Amino acid sequence: MKIDLTDTTASKINKALVKGRRAIGTPAVGMVLTMVIVTDEENAYDSIKAAEEASHEHPSRTLVVIKRHARTPRERTQSRLDAEVRVGSEAGTGETVILRTYGEVSDHADSVVLPLLLPDAPVVVWWPVDAPQNPSKDPLGALAQRRITDLYAVENPIEALRSRIRSYAPGDTDLAWTRLTPWRSMLAAALDQARVPIVSGAVEAEAENPAAELLARWLEARLNVTIDRVVTAGPVVTAVRLGTAGGDIVIDRPEGPLATLSLPGQPPRTLALKVRTTSELIAEELRRLDADEMYAVALRGEGTKETPSHV
Amino acid sequence: MSTIPVWDNPLRDPRDRRLPRIAGPSGLVIFGVTGDLSRKKLMPAVYDLANRGLLPPGFSLLGFARRDWEDEDFAEIVHDAVREHARTPFREEVWQQLAEGMRFIPGDFDDDDAFKQLKTAVEELDAARGTGGNFAFYLSVPPKFFPKVAEQLKKHGLAKAPEGSWRRAVIEKPFGHDLASARDLNAVVHDVFDPDQVFRIDHYLGKETVQNILALRFANTMFEPIWNRSFVDHVQITMAEDIGIGGRAGYYDGIGSARDVIQNHLLQLMALTAMEEPASFDAASLLTEKLKVLKAVKLPDDLGDHTVRAQYAAAWQGGEKVRGYLEEEGIDPASTTDTYAAVKLNVDNRRWAGVPFYLRTGKRLGRRVTEIAVVFQRAPHSPFDSTATEELGQNAIVIRVQPDEGITVRFGSKVPGTSMEIRDVTMDFAYGESFTESSPEAYERLILDVLLGDANLFPRHQEVEESWKILDPIEEYWAAHGKTAQYASGSWGPEEADEMLARDGRSWRRP
Structure with a gap:
């Protein structure tokens, strides 16, 4: 069911949530986290859809914060909060509240979000576009254990990557990094089989691809060799070559979901390496909500020899 | 446990929790592959594992049964079983990756030639797909055939793992019908496989x-x-x-x-x-x-x-x-x-x-x-x-x-x-x-555990x-x-x- 609230407050929204839940007959649901999506009107639809699909694996309360821009100076001075509360079948397996802020309240969106967070449950903030310069210092970002940005959605990814390195705080993560998991697990599996030291390497990808840069940095950090960046026509990452004394280990994905793995002295074999949808990426992000230390290693591109804190 | 030489993969790190527990290089041999359990549970579970990216790149699946099939016929049967019973959506690219490693051995459990063929196929897969000599033998057959299959595996040197690799046996209930018969059965299986390498499936x-x-x-x-x-x-x-x-x-x-x-x-x-x-x-x-x-x-x-x-x-x-x-x-x-x-x-x-x-x-x-x-x-x-x-x-x-x-x-x-x-x-x-x-x-969890050698969930x-x-x-x-x-x-x-x-x-x- 859907409840529309115009010029409202967080406490009225909370009441509407309870009312909605009562109406559909599920007074308590086992939601495991609160997901805050900060976006603009243009990207809201796709982001909400991805979050709802991901909520099949992680039932959650989704709070969508959309900043509206008033067109006239007079409207700009007025502050207003509109909300759309969706519960039941219209909100995946959880609850969705779409918050539209006008005027001054836009700068204080955290005051609206804070009372709507699920008790005790972890908070995740996702900026599908326009992530702040310093996610952990952002008022909404500060509420969250996990902050998801996307280097694919910025004008100049390599520049943005540098800024992420400077502002990194535990809990930061980026979908460009998430996209690499299948590549990384296949490379690790290939090395499980090859069992030889790597002496050189190259990542081949389209120009200015932030995931390729992260992959190269991760490989450099882990393997202690220089990784060449080779520009190809794409799409995205097309190949990784790791040189060994006996020949190259190559995962080659010229196009489509099928890649080829070649190991020295063995015939090539086929691998499934699909480009995943945003909802699959978000679902992976939500599986672990603690700091992703390996992302930090990849960002910095250097091996950290310090002992991991949790061991 | 078998002695696998320690190799520290620099791409793996306990802090890297995104990388899934992928089974090492290995293959699975299913006896009684035409049975209900195999079609409804085992084959779909293998596909689901592949689809979730948890199987190693060269993973191979060998079927053994008394059917006059070629590898392609076998792949066809697996394809149908997966289409009908798999939990995750069917993806052509995952299927292709899996299908390349499918082999079928026609024969009886008495048939020495068939087991010789099986041995050849295992060796061929080691060379061609890098399975590294690691094979699990899934005995999806009535228990009265266990002794025969075990004996054949031993006779043809399939149960003995080459240096640095493993051979495991997977068996299903019933594990005997009383204490005496259970002991007999254990004696038969342990005569061929090390007790630590025998995995008893209790799917619960x-x-x-x-x-x-x-x-x-x-x-x-x-x-x-x-x-x-x-x-x-x-x-x-x-x-x-x-x-x-x-x-x-x-x-x-x-x-x-x-x-x-x-x-x-x-x-x-x-x-x-x-x-x-x-x-x-x-x-x-x-x-x-x-x-x-x-x-x-x-x-x-x-x-x-x-x-x-x-x-x-x-x-x-x-x-x-x-x-x-x-x-x-x-x-x-x-x-x-x-x-x-x-x-x-x-x-x-x-x-x-x-x-x-x-x-x-x-x-x-x-x-x-x-x-x-x-x-x-x-x-x-x-x-x-x-x-x-x-x-x-x-x-x-x-x-x-x-x-x-x-x-x-x-x-x-x-x-x-x-x-x-x-x-x-x-x-x-x-x-x-x-x-x-x-x-x-x-079954997904249990098959993966067998390939990983993790015996926590097996009696x-x-x-x-x-x-x-x-x-x-x-x-x-x-x-x-x-x-x-x-x-x-x-x-x-x-x-x-x-x-x-x-x-x-x-x-x-x-x-």
Whole structure:
């Protein structure tokens, strides 16, 4: 069911949530986290859809914060909060509240979000576009254990990557990094089989691809060799070559979901390496909500020899 | 454990928790690949694992059966099985990756040529797909063929792992029909494979909820303090099926529900519910604790009063008229085989002395359900008068194993209104609610564990033998005394079972 609230407050929204839940007959649901999506009107639809699909694996309360821009100076001075509360079948397996802020309240969106967070449950903030310069210092970002940005959605990814390195705080993560998991697990599996030291390497990808840069940095950090960046026509990452004394280990994905793995002295074999949808990426992000230390290693591109804190 | 030389993969790091537990280079050989289990469970599970990216790049699947097939025919059969039964969506690219490594060996278990072919195929896969000599042999065949297959594997040098690799055997229940036959079977298999490399599948242990019993008990603080004789009144473990024996008359008659279910599934569930905290979460520590509990199990003195066996009788079940057990095709009308069994067991240790464990299982019961109910004692003193608590039952924690996996807590709550009236309410945790789609099938988990060599979720031969020691005296008593009771299909069992609990002043939960 859907409840529309115009010029409202967080406490009225909370009441509407309870009312909605009562109406559909599920007074308590086992939601495991609160997901805050900060976006603009243009990207809201796709982001909400991805979050709802991901909520099949992680039932959650989704709070969508959309900043509206008033067109006239007079409207700009007025502050207003509109909300759309969706519960039941219209909100995946959880609850969705779409918050539209006008005027001054836009700068204080955290005051609206804070009372709507699920008790005790972890908070995740996702900026599908326009992530702040310093996610952990952002008022909404500060509420969250996990902050998801996307280097694919910025004008100049390599520049943005540098800024992420400077502002990194535990809990930061980026979908460009998430996209690499299948590549990384296949490379690790290939090395499980090859069992030889790597002496050189190259990542081949389209120009200015932030995931390729992260992959190269991760490989450099882990393997202690220089990784060449080779520009190809794409799409995205097309190949990784790791040189060994006996020949190259190559995962080659010229196009489509099928890649080829070649190991020295063995015939090539086929691998499934699909480009995943945003909802699959978000679902992976939500599986672990603690700091992703390996992302930090990849960002910095250097091996950290310090002992991991949790061991 | 086998000696695999240590190789530190620089791309792996314990901090890198995104990288999944991918099985190392390996292959799976399925004997009896044309069977139901193989088509409905094993092949789809292999595909689902591949689809989730958990199989190594060169993973190979070999089928062995008495069919005149080529590799392509086999791939076709697997394709159909996957299409029909896999949990995850069908993806062409995953299929292609998997199909490249499929081989089929036609032949009988007596056929030396077929096993020679198998050996050649294994060697060919090692060279062509980098399986590294690591193979698991899944014996999806009736137990009477185990000795033959094991002997052939040994004879053709397939069971012996080359240096630095492993060979494992996977076997399904029944693990014998009494202690003596279980020991014979173990001797046969262990003669060929190292006991640590034999994986016995009890698919119940692959279920999320069953693994969650340990998490619930040992990762939390709020349950363990009351998990003992000071607070628990009794424990009921139920596994009910709504189906009859179907086409399994040949296998089922003479075996019965106690051997089929209590000996393995229910005693395993009981061991997990009752065991002490293991020193760590590894196979050896778990085995130690489970064995301790199983060894502490004591049968009631009077087996006649505290065990019940019964057969389903013709009746209406769920709107359908069904036949009784004795009228099933292929069943001797004078058969005494049990399709329902209930037993009372005591655990003689400090934690559980005086707390009975009631185990029951049956076919053609009300509905399909498996659950563990820990029923607590009543509050020793109640400040409320008896009319206020008239409708209050005993507190309970119910672990729902299937279907609708989850946990229910039952406790009393005040009924809204002006008078003080307390009634039972339940608090529910459903897997399907908090973690909706991530629960893998039991077989997926178990096959992956076999390939990884992780034996946590597999009963060891000591447990199997210990379980038979518990059940054998009951079966002997049944064979010598009394007759098999009857219960209407679609009911919750015979009156005798209700009487059995009534004697102790208790009653069965309706699951």
